[in-house]
Amino acid sequence: MALLLRTVARHSVYASHLQFGPLCRHAVPMGTTAKEEMNKFWAKNANLNRPMSPHITVYRWSVPMVMSISHRATGIGLSGGISLFAVAALVLPGNFSNYLDLIHSMSYGPAFLAFSKFALALPVSFHTFNGIRHLRWDVGKGFKIPQVYRSGYTVLTLTLLTSIALASI
Incomplete structure (x- = not known):
């Protein structure tokens, strides 16, 4: 050695x-x-008065930035919610109709039920429409800044309309 x-x-x-x-x-x-x-x-x-690292407070908030953060948050929330629902379905006693009857017996008002439906439909519809927007980007279309903002506002409008329509059913 x-x-x-x-x-x-x-x-x-x-x-x-x-x-x-x-x-x-x-x-x-x-x-x-x-x-x-x-x-x-x-x-x-x-x-030189530089920030410690690039951070949310350094940049001015924009529609693409908010849409990106929201897309990730809704994805995490939806996958977590579905996982919790699946685990609950496996470990809780009884079947789904028993729990549905329990919810009906609580006699919440129609406003609360409509709000609950809207709160469930909003992240699903947003994540769906924004996912379609991302698929469009994956094929190389819509990268110009005006197109990015227009598609963002389109996603927000479609999300709101779809959520209202689903909550009113």
Whole structure:
């Protein structure tokens, strides 16, 4: 092992800086430590009044930004809701009709039921229409900024109309 290290040291660019013991190798000493380098980095950024990292508060909110965040949030919410519903269907006693009768017996007013239907239909319709918008982007269409905004407003309008229509059924 020591012979191998000495052979490598003879052919190395840094051979004059390295010292080899029987089985250990010493690294070239650096002028500064990593902590000192990081302190210089943060001091420079503070002097230049730079933010610590790109963050939501740095940018002005726009329709594409809100649509992207909302698409991800609805996707997470819908998959979580479906998973919870599936687990509940597996572990709770009885069948679906028993729980549906329980909801009917609570005698909520029509306004509450319409709002509940709207609250369930809104994320489903938004995620569906925005997913279609993303599929259109996947084929390379609609990337110009006016088209991005127009398709965003179209998705929002269709989402609202569809959710109202589904809640009124």
